Amino acid sequence: MLQFVNFKKNYGSFAALTVDNLQVGQGLYWLKGVNGSGKSTLLKSIAGMLSFDGDVLLNGNISVKKDAVNYRRLVSFAEAEPLFPEFLTGREMIKLFAKARGAAVGQEEQYIESMQMQSYVNRPIGSYSSGMNKKLSLLLAFLGSPKLILLDEPLITIDAASLLILYKWINERQEQDGTGFILSSHQALDREILPSAGELLIEHQTLTHII
Numbered sequence: 001m002l003q004f005v006n007f008k009k010n011y012g013s014f015a016a017l018t019v020d021n022l023q024v025g026q027g028l029y030w031l032k033g034v035n036g037s038g039k040s041t042l043l044k045s046i047a048g049m050l051s052f053d054g055d056v057l058l059n060g061n062i063s064v065k066k067d068a069v070n071y072r073r074l075v076s077f078a079e080a081e082p083l084f085p086e087f088l089t090g091r092e093m094i095k096l097f098a099k100a101r102g103a104a105v106g107q108e109e110q111y112i113e114s115m116q117m118q119s120y121v122n123r124p125i126g127s128y129s130s131g132m133n134k135k136l137s138l139l140l141a142f143l144g145s146p147k148l149i150l151l152d153e154p155l156i157t158i159d160a161a162s163l164l165i166l167y168k169w170i171n172e173r174q175e176q177d178g179t180g181f182i183l184s185s186h187q188a189l190d191r192e193i194l195p196s197a198g199e200l201l202i203e204h205q206t207l208t209h210i211i
C-alpha cells in the first residue's frame with residue numbers, strides 16, 4: 001500500500017520524524033503515539049500537504065512528489081480539527097470535493113443519510129457544532145474512490161452512535177473496494193470492531209510497524 005523511501009521531516013532545525021525504508025502492506029492501520037510524537041505530521045506528509053525529504057510511494061510506484069496529481073486523487077485525508085469556510089454550506093463543500101475527486105453522482109447521499117446529517121447539511125458551516133463539522137470532514141474523505149483514506153483522530157468529537165456508523169463505512173469500503181486506511185488515535189484499538197487492523201507506532205521521532 002505505502003512505501004517510505006528515506007523519509008525525513010524537519011521543522012527548521014527540529015528533526016520531527018524519520019521513517020527508514022518502511023513498507024506498509026494493504027489494510028487498515030491504527031497509528032499510535034503520545035502527544036507531539038508526530039502523528040499529524042506523518043498523515044499530512046502522506047497526504048501530500050507537507051514538504052519533506054525522501055519520498056512516499058502508493059502501491060509501489062505512484063510518488064507523492066513525482067505523480068502529485070494522480071497520487072492526491074487516490075489518497076484522501078480528514079484533519080483532526082477541520083476548518084472549513086464558514087459561509088459555505090456543508091452541501092457546497094461536498095459538491096466541491098465530489099467534483100475534485102470525480103465522485104459518482106449522488107455518492108454522498110448514502111453518507112449524509114447514514115450519519116443523519118440531513119437536518120443541517122444545507123446550513124452554513126459556521127453554524128455547525130464541532131461534532132457536525134467533524135462528521136462533514138469524515139464524509140468528505142470518503143468521496144470518490146480513494147485507494148487510501150487517512151483519518152487524523154477520527155474518534156474525537158463524534159458521539160458513540162456516529163462512531164459505529166464510521167466503523168461501518170470503513171468496513172464497507174475495505175470489503176467492497178479494498179480501500180486502505182490509517183487512523184490516528186490516543187485510544188486503544190478495539191479489536192472486536194476492527195479485528196484485522198495492523199498497528200503503527202511513532203516513538204522517539206521514528207515510525208515503526210508493530211504488526
Ligand SMILES: Nc1ncnc2c1ncn2[C@@H]1O[C@H](COP(=O)(O)OP(=O)(O)OP(=O)(O)O)[C@@H](O)[C@H]1O
Nearest residue numbers: 011012014016033034035036037038039040041042
Ligand atoms: N508547523 C510546525 N512548526 C514547528 N514544529 C511543529 C510544527 N508542527 C508540528 N511541530 C512539532 O512536531 C512535533 C510533532 O507534532 P504533531 O502535531 O505531528 O504531533 P501529534 O502526534 O499529532 O500530536 P497530538 O497527539 O498532540 O495531536 C511536535 O514536537 C510539534 O511541536
